[in-house]
Amino acid sequence: MTSAGGAVVVPGPNGVPFLKGHGTENDFILLPDPDSQLDLTPERVRRLCDRRAGLGADGVIRIVPDADGGAGFFMDYRNADGSLAEMCGNGARVFARYLVAAGWVEPGEFDFATRGGLRTARVAADGDVTIGMGPVRLGVRSSTRVSGLAMDGVAVDVGNPHLACVTDHDIDGLDLTRAPEYDTTVFPAGVNVEFIEGLDAGAGRDQIRLRVHERGSGETRSCGTGTVAAAAAYLDLSGRRDGEVTVGVPGGQVVVRIADGQATLTGPAIIVASGRLDPALWG
């Protein structure tokens, strides 16, 4: 490892400990912070998430005790651009996997806190993690514009804001290197936009696939809250509120279940590396 000054540096025992993980290739840097000591500034988040000069990730999750005491731990989630978000479904699975693997919580079901409220996690021995995603609320119809195409969608609140667009257009052909346009009066705090294609899975099974442009991170290979929003919007098209939907994303597959306005999200959570940050990167 080389510091900013060019000298070869092996981060010493004082380097900030980190882990790297992903859920369906939506990737995160985890910063365990049991004493709530880390000063995680937006600039530090941007530096860590930089895919060339940093570790590279869609977001950072600081793992801290829940100061409000409603749950054992708080998931302090930040997007790659340094902004805060209320909730992250894929990140929550990786966060829960870490808590169990590190022995910070007992396996089984447990609560944790997010900016969007309390959530639950269940970590299975087979590697899958199920997150109780809380309420999923359909809002007003709205629209977006991407690659010169106008598309209709529906606002969905999964703790964080989404515009879920079920479309007949070829979603693979969309240019998501730039943020899709959206109505800022409907989404004053920005929005995550999903482009959704219904699939014929047969035998009454509900299956969709999607691409997503995330607020604060750009196009990602998956978005857990986005899959919940997409499932709700897809079921709504056929007049249903409840159901089980298999959702394909560029980075894999998850299952969303919605009943009585509450959603769960089940999928993989993988930790791929751990280490200590070079002090020059932390700054």
Ligand SMILES: N[C@@H](CCC[C@H](N)C(=O)O)C(=O)O
């Ligand atoms: N990738 C996440 C969502 C992260 C937050 C989002 N970009 C926002 O700003 O609301 C997920 O898996 O849900």
